[in-house]
Structure formats: structure tokens, C-alpha cells
Amino acid sequence: MPVVAPGPDSVEPLIEKVRGYNPDADVALIRAAYELAAEAHREQKRDNGDPYITHPLAVADILAGYRLDEASLATALLHDVIEDTGVSRAALEKKFGAEVANLVDGVTKLTRLELQSDRTKQAENFGKLVLAMSKDIRVLLVKLADRLHNMRTLHYVPQAPRRQRIARETMEIYAPLAERIGMESVKTELQTLAFAQLDPEAYESIQARLNFLRGQGADVIEEVREELGRVCNDQGVTVLEVTGREKSPYSIWEKMQRRNVQFEQLSDIMAFRIVVPAREACYTALGAVHAAYPVIAGRFKDYISTPKANGYQSLHTGVTLREPRNQKIEVQIRTAEMQAVAENGVAAHWLYKQGGAAAKAAQRFPWVQDLKEILENSTLDEFLENTKLALYQDQVFCFTPKGQLIQLPRGATPVDFAYAVHSQIGDTCVGAKVNGRLMPLRHELQNGDQVEIMTSRGGTPSPQWERFVVTGKARARIRRYVQAQQRQQNRDAGRAALAKAFRQEGLDGSEKMLEPALKVLKLAALEDLYVGVGNGNISPKDVVFAAYPELRQAPRAPRMMPALPSRGTARPGSGGVNLPVTGLVPGMAIHYAGCCHPVPGDRIVGIVATGKGVTIHTRECPTLESFSATPERFIDVDWDPSATEPPSGGWKAGKGEGYTGRVSVIADNEPRSIANVTNAISKQEGDIVNLRIVNRQADFFEIMVDVEVRDLRQLINVIASLRAAPGVHQVERARG
Incomplete structure (x- = not known):
């Protein structure tokens, strides 16, 4: 009887693959996970018509290629059962244990894929992933394998907007995440597949040019590969392997955009990798290559002595080939171990057979904890923005006075450095010395700078810092502090305004009397009431009527507006006697x-x-x-x-009868922004006596507004009202 080969929905090829690298693997766990997943997804199909179980099997196969443990493979097989079927987390824990159940729960998406176009849902979904991978980095590995297989089959998705959304999310979040844990091959494939969807015209154009180059010089890569091997051998360097490759279409396009050049102007379409036995041999091979070819200035990078944050180590250099080619190429030199880490990152040296390795693996990547802190300090709307800031980084390396290496994105400032060292140091930063010299906090740090942060026990974050910081962690902490300060100011202003409103009516405005008003105004707590009054969203009179509803119907005697108090010599040149x-x-x-x-x-x-x-x-x-x-x-x-103080009836500042306060406002550069500013001021009965735009950029402008007010309390109310206005990002009382 002929042997029937297992079909695409069989688990046997996966089990054989696992036994190939781990003969003692618990295949019963993998088989049980497969059986539950196959039963749970029995009625479901993929977009191409295949049984749905082929997707979990493909995800598990990708992870088996990285020689992952049985718990990770079981998670891959089960990663959609909670979301898409009736299987509960409790059922998984009962059958497979807490480890697998926690991993599956960490990978589970919050909503079905087609319902996740909303930005808030995307932020919630990614926030859950951040929290889960901060406890166990395997969650991220399973998620990346899941996304990789979905991208490989994305062309089967019939709806173009859905393809675009998935590709954009892949390019903005998952490809950078793959890079951050050193999985270069996954990152490159994700970028290439996403690029083909997001800009098919550019993708096809670059592919066509690459195909033309291959036809023009099909033997170039092989000839250069052999030549590099001879150059190293002539200098006594043992070479394990020399490989040559073209750069990916997306990396070529991205370099064209960054340098603003055409395809023909790029000098390093081809890259070659020399693998040697030991670290010392890397530098010997580098000397041999530099002795044999003209070196391109500014292209040498030593990631061996200063590794990237994801553990990547290699020497990079650029050289020009000998005549008649005269072609510029990139050469990378590394050991076999460095090569494994460069391709597979954290999966290259997996240690899950040892207890506690999950926590150790997470600790190897402090940026995971940074993302977690960003999540804790941001609103969901801000979270994705700050996450992208944290993921996209062309890094610089700086040092503390004690020699600790701090890796930051290019353009980082001493404030970013302070928050990278510790959140408390960032919050209390008041100054910085760079290479022994006192420098402004907005100074842009360079590679190799030694940075000393000066702190003060009473120091607090400045709202101005948000204008120049570049790391998501710093921006999230600063915004959190500023929002807390604004809320405190609004709370104090609202409490004072309510006390005054009840006092003028001769009524009891105690917290006990305010509690019935909360239900009427649909507020949860007194603090929310104070803040609402302070920021101008709730009128103090509305609160009085909510607390004493009988006043709405009660006839009120007309109140005569009292004469304004004489301001005496409140203005230069006046000669009255009632000094203010x-x-x-x-x-x-x-x-x-x-x-x-x-x-x-x-x-x-x-x-x-x-x-x-x-x-x-x-x-x-x-x-x-x-x-x-x-x-x-x-x-x-x-x-x-x-x-x-005005009489009990109150009076409106204006026509020279008030005092001028100056306010600085930063708002979106949009047509209605000025109207929103003036409406917010008039809402608090402020009188604008001067308004001047002092700085205009493409996306925002800064204006100085002189507002005539009665006193400091009204000025605080004006500032609070401005901060609540649409499109306004920052409001401060200005000096000068």
C-alpha cells in the first residue's frame, strides 16, 4: 500500500522538525495543542480557501525554524482559539498549564482583525502586547511569526483598504520590533512585503532595475565574493564564509528618500559579508580589505566594540572595487556567532530549558520596560505616537560620568539622556554638562559624549521640554506631569470659583451640598466637578442651580450694576487718591x-x-x-x-478698567485656531488688548496675548479655558 504524504494541515512535519533539534521534546504537548486548535477552527477558512488550521501550523513552523521550545510552539498553534472560537483561557490553563495559557492570552488580539481599523483599538491591542512581552519575550516572537505568515498571504485578502492598513501597521510597529530584538531576516521580509502593498509602483520600479542589473552582471557578485576571500587569505586570515547579496527593495527606496538621490546614484546596492572564526580576526580582515581597496570616507562603523541595543555586532565599511568595475560596495565582517545573532536576534541563543530564562530574556531588552513605562504615562491616543518614537531610532552612544553606556536616538538631548538613565533623574533635571562643559538642555548629543545630569530635589519637568525631546519615554513623562499640573490648577481655580459663586448667593457651598449636583451634572466625583469649573466647561451658576434646583424657578429681583471703583492712580499720569x-x-x-x-x-x-x-x-x-x-x-x-476687589455684584474688566496679564499660547497652525483662542478668552470675560504671532511653523504657531483682567483668579481662569480649547497644545503666563 503506498505511503500517503501528510497534507498541509498535518502536524507530523512540525513534530519531525522539532525532533531534529530537540530529540527529547514533549511532542505530546504539541500534538494536544494541534488537536484542540484543529477542532476549534474546524469550520473556519482562510481568505485563500484553505482550512484555518494551516495558519497556526505555519506560525509554529516559523518558530520551529528558530529552534524554540514546546511551550512557544503550542502557543503558536493555539494563538487564535480564544479570539476566534469558544475556547476560554481557563480551559487552556486547565489542559495545558499556566505557562501556555499566559502566552496565548498575551498574543490574543483584542478584537477580530477586520474590526481593528480604529486607532484606539490598535493602541489597546498593542498596549496588551507590550504588557505581555515585558513579562515574557516569547509573546513577541509568536506575534512576529503570526504577522509574518499573515503578510506572506496578504495578497489573498480581497479588500484593498484592509491590506493597506495591515501593511502600514506592519511597517510602523512590527518591523521595528523585529529589528529591536535583532531578527534582521524577519524585519527585512516584513518591510519588503509591506512595501509592495503600500507603494506597489515604487516597489515594481526598484525590482525592475534590480533585475536589469542582474542581467548586466550576473557574475559580479560571485567574482567579488571570491576576490574578497583571496584578499583575506593573502593576509593570513582564515575565512569561514563570504556571501554577497543585493539590498532589499525597501532599504534601497528608504535610502533614496533619505539622501534624495536616484537609483543610479546609489553606491552600495550590493553588500558582502565576511565570516571569520574569532573577534580578533574581524579587525585583521578589516585591515586586509582596507589595504586592498580605496576606502569610502565616513562609512566605517564598529558595532563590535559598541554593539547595538539589540545585541548586533559587526564591522561595517565601504570600499571601491578595482578597475574596471570602480563600483562601490558595503562590506560587513563578523564571527559566526555574531552572524547568528544578526540574523535571528534573541532566538539565536534561546535558553528556555533553564528556569527563569523568560524573565532574563526580557531584562536583556530594557527598551521593553521603556515601552511599558510609555504605556503607563500616556493616553491611548498618545501611546502609538510615542511608541513609534521609541522604535524608530538611528542611534547615538553616550556615557555617564561613571562610564555607563546610554543608547539614544539621533537628535537626543540631555533631557532624553536623563530620562534614559532613570525617570526620577529626568523629572528633577535642572541642567547638564556635556564633556565637562555646561550646555543647554536642548543641546543635541553626539556619539561619544559624556553627559553629567544636574538635579534638584525640588526640580520638576518643564512644559518647554516637550518641544525638543525625541524619545517617547521622555515625552510621555513630561506630558503626564504637565497634565497633572494643569488638572491641579483647574481644580484649585474651580474650587475657588464655586466658593465665590455660593458666597455671592448667600448659600451653603460645602462638599455635602455639592454631592447632589454631581448626579445632575453626570459627574463621578467632586474633583471632576472642580476641574470642569476650572477649565471653563461648567459654569459656576449651573452648579449652584444643580445644588439648589428651586432657585431656577424663584423670581429674582433685578440687581443694579454698582458703579465701578475708582482706579485712582492705577495708570501712569493719573492723579486720583485711591491707590490700588x-x-x-x-x-x-x-x-x-x-x-x-x-x-x-x-x-x-x-x-x-x-x-x-x-x-x-x-x-x-x-x-x-x-x-x-x-x-x-x-x-x-x-x-x-x-x-x-469689585463689589458683590461683580464687574467686567475692560476699557482700561482692568489689569493686563500676558499669556503665551502654542496652537495648531489651522484656520480656526485664532478663533478658538479668542472664544476661550471671551468665555471668561477677558478683554484682549493686544495679540501678536511671535513664531509660525508649518504645523503650529506661538502667539502672545495681552488680556485685561480683574485679578489673578480671572487670569488663571482664562489660562484654564485656553488649555481646554480645541487645537491648543500649551498655555503659559508669559514674562517680558
Whole structure:
């Protein structure tokens, strides 16, 4: 009777492959996982019409190619059963144990693939992956194998938008993740497959040119390969292998875009790899190659003495071939062990037979913990943005004063360095020395810089840092702090505004009386109420009516608007006697400093100027340092409540009757942004007396706004309202 070969949905080829590298493997676990998956997916088909079980089998086969353990292969076979079938996590744990159940749960997608076009769902899905792989890096290996097989069969997906979305997600997230754990071959294949979907015209163009070059010089790679071997052997270097290859279509296209050149102008379409027995031989082979060929300046990189974050080690150089070719090529020199790590990354030296290896493997990649911290410090909307910042990096290598190596993306600053060392150091950073010299925090670090971070116990992140940091971890921490500060300011402003509103009505505004208002306004807690009032989303009067609904129907006697209080000599040149500040001689001329724009509520000080009267500054004004040599000019003053507080009926600042506060606003460079800013100010009854655009970029602009207000409390309300306005990213009280 003839032997029937196993079909594509049989588990036997996988089991034979596993036995080939691990004769003692627990094949019963793999077979049981296959049987459950085959039964669970029995009624399902792939887009090409194949039984669905062929996909889990293909994922497991990819992982077996990396010689992974039985738990990883069982996870690959079961990775879709929770999501797509009625099998529960508890059932998996009961049948296969906690290890496999945890791995499957970590890989499981939150929703069906076709429902994940929403950006928030994508962020949730990827956030779950980050949390899972921070505990066990095998989750990422299974996920990458899953994505690789889906990309290999993506052309069967009938809907073009769905193909585009999957390809874009692969290019932005999964290919960089493969690179970060050193799986170069997986990264290259994912990029090539995604590139063919995202820009088929460019892909076909580059492929056509590569095919033409192959036809023009089919023997070039073989000739150069043999020549490099002879060059090394002539210098006494034992060569294990010399290989030549063309660069991938995507890497060629990406270099064309980065350098802004045409295909014909690229000098290193071909790359050659020399594999030698030992680390020392790498440098001997490098000397032989440099002695034999002209070297291309600026192309040498030593990743052996300074490995990449993913463990990659190799020497890279660029040389020009001898005449008549005169062709520029890239040469990589490494050992066999380095080659295994370069191709397979973390899977090249798998240690899961030893206890605790999963945790050790995760610890080898501190960037996984960085991604976890980004997830904890970001909203879901910000998470993907910050993740891409963390994944796409052309790195620079810097050192702490004690010699610790810190790897950062190119363009990183001392603030990025501080957060890379430790989050607390970043939060309390106040200055930095680069190579012994005090440098600005926005200084761009270079390879080999020694960076010393100066911290202060009371130091806090500055909102300005977000303009120049480049790492996702730093940006997430800064945004978290700024948002917490804004919430605190809004909470305090809202509490004060409510107290004032209830006081003016002669009503009890205690927290006990506010609790019924929460239900009416559909809020969960008092803090949310205070914040809503503080940022201008809720009117204090609405809260009063929510707490005392009978007031809505009660007839109210018309309230006469009281006369505005005389501002006396509140403006230069006036001669009245009701001074708005105490501590001065009646009739004395006073001016408000244009460097700090004091308003009632600020802590102030007076500076005497001969023939000009007194200039009022805030006590925090930097200009006061210039008067430190003449302390006799300082006058202790304060705001006069009777002159600055409006009567109980209130009054609106405007027409010269208020005080000018200056605010800096950074907003999207869009047509409605200015309208949103002015509407937010008018919402708090502020009067704009001047507005000036001081910086305009392609995507944002910065404006200075002078707003006439009654006091500091109203200015804080204006700032809070601006921060809540659509398209506004940053609002600060400005000086100068």
C-alpha cells in the first residue's frame, strides 16, 4: 500500500522538525495543542480557501525554524482559539498549564482583525502586547511569526483598504520590533512585503532595475565574493564564509528618500559579508580589505566594540572595487556567532530549558520596560505616537560620568539622556554638562559624549521640554506631569470659583451640598466637578442651580450694576487718591512693569524711579536682580483689597478698567485656531488688548496675548479655558 504524504494541515512535519533539534521534546504537548486548535477552527477558512488550521501550523513552523521550545510552539498553534472560537483561557490553563495559557492570552488580539481599523483599538491591542512581552519575550516572537505568515498571504485578502492598513501597521510597529530584538531576516521580509502593498509602483520600479542589473552582471557578485576571500587569505586570515547579496527593495527606496538621490546614484546596492572564526580576526580582515581597496570616507562603523541595543555586532565599511568595475560596495565582517545573532536576534541563543530564562530574556531588552513605562504615562491616543518614537531610532552612544553606556536616538538631548538613565533623574533635571562643559538642555548629543545630569530635589519637568525631546519615554513623562499640573490648577481655580459663586448667593457651598449636583451634572466625583469649573466647561451658576434646583424657578429681583471703583492712580499720569496698592504716599504716580505684568493677587514689590514714581513688579520678576545693588529703591507694597476687589455684584474688566496679564499660547497652525483662542478668552470675560504671532511653523504657531483682567483668579481662569480649547497644545503666563 503506498505511503500517503501528510497534507498541509498535518502536524507530523512540525513534530519531525522539532525532533531534529530537540530529540527529547514533549511532542505530546504539541500534538494536544494541534488537536484542540484543529477542532476549534474546524469550520473556519482562510481568505485563500484553505482550512484555518494551516495558519497556526505555519506560525509554529516559523518558530520551529528558530529552534524554540514546546511551550512557544503550542502557543503558536493555539494563538487564535480564544479570539476566534469558544475556547476560554481557563480551559487552556486547565489542559495545558499556566505557562501556555499566559502566552496565548498575551498574543490574543483584542478584537477580530477586520474590526481593528480604529486607532484606539490598535493602541489597546498593542498596549496588551507590550504588557505581555515585558513579562515574557516569547509573546513577541509568536506575534512576529503570526504577522509574518499573515503578510506572506496578504495578497489573498480581497479588500484593498484592509491590506493597506495591515501593511502600514506592519511597517510602523512590527518591523521595528523585529529589528529591536535583532531578527534582521524577519524585519527585512516584513518591510519588503509591506512595501509592495503600500507603494506597489515604487516597489515594481526598484525590482525592475534590480533585475536589469542582474542581467548586466550576473557574475559580479560571485567574482567579488571570491576576490574578497583571496584578499583575506593573502593576509593570513582564515575565512569561514563570504556571501554577497543585493539590498532589499525597501532599504534601497528608504535610502533614496533619505539622501534624495536616484537609483543610479546609489553606491552600495550590493553588500558582502565576511565570516571569520574569532573577534580578533574581524579587525585583521578589516585591515586586509582596507589595504586592498580605496576606502569610502565616513562609512566605517564598529558595532563590535559598541554593539547595538539589540545585541548586533559587526564591522561595517565601504570600499571601491578595482578597475574596471570602480563600483562601490558595503562590506560587513563578523564571527559566526555574531552572524547568528544578526540574523535571528534573541532566538539565536534561546535558553528556555533553564528556569527563569523568560524573565532574563526580557531584562536583556530594557527598551521593553521603556515601552511599558510609555504605556503607563500616556493616553491611548498618545501611546502609538510615542511608541513609534521609541522604535524608530538611528542611534547615538553616550556615557555617564561613571562610564555607563546610554543608547539614544539621533537628535537626543540631555533631557532624553536623563530620562534614559532613570525617570526620577529626568523629572528633577535642572541642567547638564556635556564633556565637562555646561550646555543647554536642548543641546543635541553626539556619539561619544559624556553627559553629567544636574538635579534638584525640588526640580520638576518643564512644559518647554516637550518641544525638543525625541524619545517617547521622555515625552510621555513630561506630558503626564504637565497634565497633572494643569488638572491641579483647574481644580484649585474651580474650587475657588464655586466658593465665590455660593458666597455671592448667600448659600451653603460645602462638599455635602455639592454631592447632589454631581448626579445632575453626570459627574463621578467632586474633583471632576472642580476641574470642569476650572477649565471653563461648567459654569459656576449651573452648579449652584444643580445644588439648589428651586432657585431656577424663584423670581429674582433685578440687581443694579454698582458703579465701578475708582482706579485712582492705577495708570501712569493719573492723579486720583485711591491707590490700588498699599504702602505708598497718596497721589504718588505708579506704573505696572511690562516685564512681568502684575495683576491683583500676585505678590508684588515697588521700585522707586526718580521723577517717574514707583514701578510695580511681581516678586518673582527676573528684572529685580538688576536692582540688587540699590536695595534702598525697594518698597514693600501690597494690593489694597478695597481698591481692587469689585463689589458683590461683580464687574467686567475692560476699557482700561482692568489689569493686563500676558499669556503665551502654542496652537495648531489651522484656520480656526485664532478663533478658538479668542472664544476661550471671551468665555471668561477677558478683554484682549493686544495679540501678536511671535513664531509660525508649518504645523503650529506661538502667539502672545495681552488680556485685561480683574485679578489673578480671572487670569488663571482664562489660562484654564485656553488649555481646554480645541487645537491648543500649551498655555503659559508669559514674562517680558
